[in-house]
Amino acid sequence: MNSFRGHTLYEILEVNPDASPYEIRRAYQEIHELYAHESLASYSFFREEERQELLTELEKAYLVLIDERSRRNYDQRLIAQGLLNEKMCYQDRVREPAPLYPFTRDTSARGRKLIRLPHPDDVGEDTTYMNSIETDSVPADETDLVAPETRSTPNPVSICDLQQKEAISGLDLQNWRLQAGVALEEIAIQSKIKMSMLEALEGDQYHLLPPLAYLKGFLRIYAQIIHCDPEGIIKGYIKKLQTEQGGSP
Amino acid sequence: MAIILPIGGGKGGSGKSFLSGSLAVLLAREGFRTLVIDVDLGAANLHTIIGVTHPRLSLSDFINKRVSNLADTIIATPTPLLFMISGAMNNLDIANLAHEQKMKVLRHIVKLPYDYILLDLGAGTSFNTLDFFMISDHGIFVTTPEPTAIENIYRLIRSVYFRKIRKALDTHHFQKLAREAEERNPMAKVTNPDLLLAVIRELDPERGELLAGELESFQFKLIVNQHRKQDNPHIGTMICKIISRHLNLKIVFLGNVAFDDRVHNAVCKTSLFIDLYPFTQTVHDLRQCLRNLLSSSVVGGKCDLSGSMSDF
Numbered sequence: 075m076n077s078f079r080g081h082t083l084y085e086i087l088e089v090n091p092d093a094s095p096y097e098i099r100r101a102y103q104e105i106h107e108l109y110a111h112e113s114l115a116s117y118s119f120f121r122e123e124e125r126q127e128l129l130t131e132l133e134k135a136y137l138v139l140i141d142e143r144s145r146r147n148y149d150q151r152l153i154a155q156g157l158l159n160e161k162m163c164y165q166d167r168v169r170e171p172a173p174l175y176p177f178t179r180d181t182s183a184r185g186r187k188l189i190r191l192p193h194p195d196d197v198g199e200d201t202t203y204m205n206s207i208e209t210d211s212v213p214a215d216e217t218d219l220v221a222p223e224t225r226s227t228p229n230p231v232s233i234c235d236l237q238q239k240e241a242i243s244g245l246d247l248q249n250w251r252l253q254a255g256v257a258l259e260e261i262a263i264q265s266k267i268k269m270s271m272l273e274a275l276e277g278d279q280y281h282l283l284p285p286l287a288y289l290k291g292f293l294r295i296y297a298q299i300i301h302c303d304p305e306g307i308i309k310g311y312i313k314k315l316q317t318e319q320g321g322s323p
Numbered sequence: 324m325a326i327i328l329p330i331g332g333g334k335g336g337s338g339k340s341f342l343s344g345s346l347a348v349l350l351a352r353e354g355f356r357t358l359v360i361d362v363d364l365g366a367a368n369l370h371t372i373i374g375v376t377h378p379r380l381s382l383s384d385f386i387n388k389r390v391s392n393l394a395d396t397i398i399a400t401p402t403p404l405l406f407m408i409s410g411a412m413n414n415l416d417i418a419n420l421a422h423e424q425k426m427k428v429l430r431h432i433v434k435l436p437y438d439y440i441l442l443d444l445g446a447g448t449s450f451n452t453l454d455f456f457m458i459s460d461h462g463i464f465v466t467t468p469e470p471t472a473i474e475n476i477y478r479l480i481r482s483v484y485f486r487k488i489r490k491a492l493d494t495h496h497f498q499k500l501a502r503e504a505e506e507r508n509p510m511a512k513v514t515n516p517d518l519l520l521a522v523i524r525e526l527d528p529e530r531g532e533l534l535a536g537e538l539e540s541f542q543f544k545l546i547v548n549q550h551r552k553q554d555n556p557h558i559g560t561m562i563c564k565i566i567s568r569h570l571n572l573k574i575v576f577l578g579n580v581a582f583d584d585r586v587h588n589a590v591c592k593t594s595l596f597i598d599l600y601p602f603t604q605t606v607h608d609l610r611q612c613l614r615n616l617l618s619s620s621v622v623g624g625k626c627d628l629s630g631s632m633s634d635f
Contacts, residue, residue: 115565119477
């Protein structure tokens with residue numbers, strides 16, 4: 075019987091040297107199933123004492139690799155013997171969660187900032203407000219559908235427009251979207267909002283719009299994609315909607 | 324040259340004949356010229372499974388020299404392109420072939436002009452079975468997911484392994500090395516081939532590699548037959564893993580074949596199960612096994628009769 079002699083603990087458990095503790099636990103469970111006393115797959119293959127010896131070795135391998143400190147010591151020994159490369163060892167890297175929406179992925183990385191609508195408190199400090207806006211220069215004709223990662227920053231909406239508006243209509247939204255160089259289809263793809271709903275938004279077809287809570291959500295995503303201040307847009311759009319309908323929607 | 328696929332399994336009733344017959348029919352329908360030989364000499368009944376009720380000729384005609392050429396004992400079957408050599412109507416003492424007779428049969432089998440030649444082997448680990456099994460490197464083991472069958476399959480695999488090592492030791496003048504190995508570790512006998520190989524590798528790495536290389540030429544296959552729903556579907560993969568981890572053998576799992584009560588009906592009617600119940604899980608599994616078999620690099624049935632086997 076070839077026992078496990080001459081094999082590294084990683085080979086015994088059939089895992090890569092950079093396997094995570096979770097993978098090691100899974101591998102141990104699988105291999106243990108092969109050698110367990112009641113295992114059908116290895117029935118009669120081993121003598122009882124052989125099986126016991128294998129099981130002991132297997133458990134020893136697992137206990138060394140599952141403990142962080144003993145595993146590091148073991149890795150050091152393998153590295154010293156030249157069996158393992160330092161780079162191949164397991165490093166407990168904390169991975170950041172994947173962003174929920176693709177367009178929020180690299181906002182900060184590219185130094186983009188949302189354009190805020192003027193707030194009553196902001197009125198006196200227009201200059202600082204203007205300075206806070208970063209205007210990436212991008213040709214305005216960029217309306218093609220491009221993957222959000224590869225697309226460069228859309229044109230920011232002109233501030234004068236935003237400042238003048240109290241109530242925002244669907245046409246305003248459309249104008250700002252076109253200024254930002256974003257196609258409606260792109261918003262539909264990124265936000266998973268139906269095209270018909272986006273068209274209703276831009277066309278002021280209020281009877282087609284969803285209840286207020288959903289509408290706010292849609293407007294927020296829309297605003298984020300065209301890089302406008304979501305709160306301002308929501309407030310303005312709903313104000314317009316309420317004046318048109320003469321009451322709450 | 325034909326690709327020879329011996330089909331064996333330690334335990335009787337595990338479905339060797341059924342699988343041989345079914346795979347042979349499927350191969351023939353794929354357009355391959357296929358021959359299936361019943362070498363279960365003591366208890367031949369493959370002909371019934373593939374729909375030949377009264378074979379006119381059989382292997383015994385060749386062994387008893389009623390015909391001089393093995394090719395003359397080949398009979399047609401109801402399936403086009405499928406031919407068979409029956410093992411039926413043998414003399415009662417034929418189950419124990421003499422060594423020279425066996426060698427003669429083996430030599431003739433290798434020369435037959437077919438695409439595939441399937442050998443339906445008998446149960447057990449008699450030298451008859453082993454030598455027919457070792458005619459090619461592409462032996463197919465059949466087991467059922469039961470401890471009894473698995474125990475026997477391991478016994479058969481070890482026996483084949485043992486005989487191969489023994490043959491290799493004889494051909495390459497290893498006797499001295501084998502004795503040395505036994506002196507070093509009293510457990511390292513030929514009856515314990517895996518340990519023997521390990522000790523030989525330590526003593527003489529070069530020859531150890533040679534021996535390991537001989538064993539690596541095997542490309543065995545495994546089919547788990549009579550697989551019921553409640554059985555572990557991974558049992559075949561696990562068996563292959565145990566074998567490749569602890570015996571230096573390559574073995575590929577071809578798949579599970581579902582258990583079906585109606586196989587009994589087909590056998591009673593002496594007609595093909597594949598035709599009677601073409602849309603069952605079992606037939607689907609058989610086709611899948613065949614597909615895996617054909618894609619698992621079957622290169623050519625090598626026959627190696629050079630080694631002396633006279634000491635058995």
